[in-house]
Amino acid sequence: MTTINDIAKMANVSRTTVSRVLNNNGYVSESARKRVMQVVEETGYIPSVSAKSLRTKRSGVIGVILPKISTETASRVVGGINEVVSKEGFQILLTDTELHHEKEIEYIRLLQSRHVDGIILLATNVNDPLLHAIEEAKLPFISLGQELPGVTSIVYDDYHAAVDMTTMILQKGHKKIAYIGVGEEDPAVGVLRKKGFMDTMKKAGITVEENWCSYGDFSIESGYESMKQIINSNRENSPTAVFVVTDRMAIGAMEYLKEQGFRIPEDMAITGIGAAVMSKYITPSLTTIDYFNKDAGSKAAELLLEQLQGKNTRKKITQNYRLIKRDSV
Amino acid sequence: MTTINDIAKMANVSRTTVSRVLNNNGYVSESARKRVMQVVEETGYIPSVSAKSLRTKRSGVIGVILPKISTETASRVVGGINEVVSKEGFQILLTDTELHHEKEIEYIRLLQSRHVDGIILLATNVNDPLLHAIEEAKLPFISLGQELPGVTSIVYDDYHAAVDMTTMILQKGHKKIAYIGVGEEDPAVGVLRKKGFMDTMKKAGITVEENWCSYGDFSIESGYESMKQIINSNRENSPTAVFVVTDRMAIGAMEYLKEQGFRIPEDMAITGIGAAVMSKYITPSLTTIDYFNKDAGSKAAELLLEQLQGKNTRKKITQNYRLIKRDSV
DNA sequence: CTGAAAGCGCTTACAG
DNA sequence: CTGAAAGCGCTTACAG
Structure with missing residues (x-):
């Protein structure tokens, strides 16, 4: 492998000078610079980052x-x-x-x-x-x-995103809104989004039934299962909308609803968060929030x-x- | 920063020995090993990869x-x-x-x-x-x-994948099959997939009209535009199916078809390649090829x-x- | 404008 | 089983 020493020898300068032209710092005469550059070109010399990094502490x-x-x-x-x-x-x-x-x-x-x-x-x-x-x-x-x-x-802005979305669902006239979330180990997705939803519901004077809540693990499949569970445990008093904390889980939920013959949004409205590309092309297209x-x-x-x-x-x-x-x- | 020398001093051995216990090679007495390990634990010593890599030429x-x-x-x-x-x-x-x-x-x-x-x-x-x-x-x-x-x-296996897909479309009774591809700079996607399609059509005795072919750039939008172009330039003699070389472009194409009121697959069948997750959840779900x-x-x-x-x-x-x-x- | 020399933190023959 | 020493390829005061 070519090293800075080889270049120095070939260009007839010290390796200090080679280093200077390569890093473009310190004074170097035009002629020295030229000779070095030429040799570098010819040899296809590539400096060793390990050596440099060992020396400079930056990688x-x-x-x-x-x-x-x-x-x-x-x-x-x-x-x-x-x-x-x-x-x-x-x-x-x-x-x-x-x-x-x-x-x-x-x-x-x-x-x-x-x-x-x-x-x-x-x-x-x-x-x-x-x-x-x-x-x-x-x-x-x-x-x-x-x-x-x-x-x-x-x-x-998980909290306000959830608030806005919930408000929007409420404005459409829904009162019975289910929730599909994730575990509370995740403060942003699991806690804040839920809080935004719950606070807004409470402010609207609506209590969210315990069995209208279900939890998944971010996967499409878990959205499917969560939806299934909510539907099955609420045969008598079914929600008319469901707030889902991610697009992927929402898509899983939609999948289940479609299978069961629910019309979306007529029989069940649904929303996601995240603006997955899929959200735009699925039928019906999914209302969601873009987090950029x-x-x-x-x-x-x-x-x-x-x-x-x-x-x-x-x-x-x-x-x-x-x-x-x-x-x- | 703690270095191997610090560890050596603290453990009362040479840095050679430290290196040996860290890399688990060469003979080291149990007592020396223990002392070294303990110091390493205590100090939270992390070896420098740059130094190691400079020395060993492996990173x-x-x-x-x-x-x-x-x-x-x-x-x-x-x-x-x-x-x-x-x-x-x-x-x-x-x-x-x-x-x-x-x-x-x-x-x-x-x-x-x-x-x-x-x-x-x-x-x-x-x-x-x-x-x-x-x-x-x-x-x-x-x-x-x-x-x-x-x-x-x-x-x-771009060629055979395209052959299989085309064969399948033909078996469904389609004869007028359009093609949406990408440029030939890409030997795999642009050339091989096209060749698989064309060869199969030829073998079936079908000529593919020039204006049934259109080309995109892998994006969903370009699929949309390509479909639009094919539809518009074939008002008289419209194809009944379209072979698209990627799922994303196929999804764009479907978007256009849906907008124009085509029923899929009744009015126009469509296929993709790539098994994007989206392909499964879009309506209708997209026939595609999984490349693993x-x-x-x-x-x-x-x-x-x-x-x-x-x-x-x-x-x-x-x-x-x-x-x-x-x-x- | 230029170079000799020290040193970054490791590993690895070599000698014991 | 252990250590002294050389060396990996750079950069950077320092001196001129």
């Missing part, structure tokens, strides 16, 4: 921790992150917890060992060991999707880059959202 | 070059890759060409500079500079999706790992596929 790599790699949300967010960091010459090191919370901590340490310059975590929960690990890492750090105390966080995931990713990357430049602007940013009214309500 | 990182990061196919493939490499302690460095072919070469060199141990390229085209760059890199290399001469390639993208990713990773172990098994592997019959035909 040009951003670590990203995902709950699940092959997910629409994740890929949008990563797309957004990549768009901004790649412009600055950074690469992304991807890491996938496959929804195992312990792995978040493991990966933080692993990314640390790889000298990443910063980490973006798509958070799905918050717990003390995690916060501790983040603190220990002493690295620029962004949390996306959950508010982590003491960490710059970008959050979706890609923008959130870009925003996260920008904040991280800011931190890298020493602007320690620890803060919480709430993304805005957009309610997309379609045919399912 | 434990696999570079992946994607045509587009936020795509269902890409994320499935990456999921598959990750599943196998992470088990072996490798990380993935992601890179996104955003469909700019030149960037493939740029990224190969970049990954090289980062001392990745191997590269997996989701190929969308084949050209000489690319082949040259791969050769130059002198790195374990896998091409996925296109056959690259001289490079271990995993390809989908995730398996392809895992397979690619396995082959790469084999190459890393020196088994230089340069070969071409053709993935199998499965025709999924649903309601759109």
Whole structure:
């Protein structure tokens, strides 16, 4: 392999000079620069990032921790992150917890060992060991999707999104509204969205029956099962609408309703959250909320880059959202 | 930062010994090992991968070059890759060409500079500079999706998939079958799938009218436009079915057909390729072909790992596929 | 404008 | 079973 020493010899300069022209810093005479550049061209020399990184303590790599790699949300967010960091010459090191919370901590340490310059975590929960690990890492750090105390966080406005959606359903005249959610380990999706829904119902003077609530695990199938359960346990007093906390689960729920011969929205209105592409093309098209995931990713990357430049602007940013009214309500 | 030297001092051994216990090679007395491990625990010591990689010339990182990061196919493939490499302690460095072919070469060199141990390229085209760059890199290399001469390639069976699908449409009694494809820069999707379709039609003694063919760019919108064009230029002699080379474009096409009041499949049958999740939930559900993208990713990773172990098994592997019959035909 | 030298944190023959 | 020493390929004060 060609190294900086080879280049130096061939260009008849010291490796200090080669380093200077490559990094474009310090004084170098035009003639020296030219000779070096030419040799670099000829040899196709590629500097070793490991050596550079060992020396400078910077790697040009951003670590990203995902709950699940092959997910629409994740890929949008990563797309957004990549768009901004790649412009600055950074690469992304991807890491996938496959929804195992312990792995978040493991990966933080692993990314640390790889000298990443910063980490973006798509958070799905918050717990003390995690916060501790983040603190220990002493690295620029962004949390996306959950508010982590003491960490710059970008959050979706889950509460108000749920409020708006519920209000909209109520305005359509529905009073008997079922709820399909996820577990409360997830403060954003499991707690905040539910609270938005419940608060709004309460304000409207409506009590949500216990057996109008069901819980899934983000999968389409679990939406199907949740819907089934709600329908089956309410033969007498069926709801006329259902608020679902994600598009995928809503799509599963629709699947069940269609199978059972329900007309949507006449017999049962339904809504999702997330603006999956599918939501637009399914029949009927699904009323949902766009969280602008890609923008959130870009925003996260920008904040991280800011931190890298020493602007320690620890803060919480709430993304805005957009309610997309379609045919399912 | 804690380094191996700190650990050595604290454990009262040389750093050679520390290295030995950390990497679990060479003889170390039980007592020395214990002391080292304890200090490592206490300090939370994390070895520097840059230093290690500089020394060993291995980084434990696999570079992946994607045509587009936020795509269902890409994320499935990456999921598959990750599943196998992470088990072996490798990380993935992601890179996104955003469909700019030149960037493939740029990224190969970049990954090289980062001392990745191997590269997996989701190929969308084949050209000489690319082949040259791969050769130059002198790195374990896998091409996925296109056959690259001289490079271990995993390809989908585009030709036979298209043949099977076309045969199936013909068996349903259709004779006037339109075609929506992509450009021929893409040998797999643009050329092979078309050839499978055309050959089968020819064998059935049917000529495909020139204006029954239209071309898009993989996007849903382009499918919509292509369908529109075919319908508009064939008011007199309309096809009764349309073969589309990707699910997304097929979904766009369906959108247009529905808007225009066509009943699917009665007035127009339609098929896709790719088994996007959406294909299952759209109405009517789309007949398509599952390429098992995730398996392809895992397979690619396995082959790469084999190459890393020196088994230089340069070969071409053709993935199998499965025709999924649903309601759109 | 230029270069010699130190040092980043590891691993690995080599010698004992 | 253990350690001293060399060296991986860079960058960066420092001196000129």
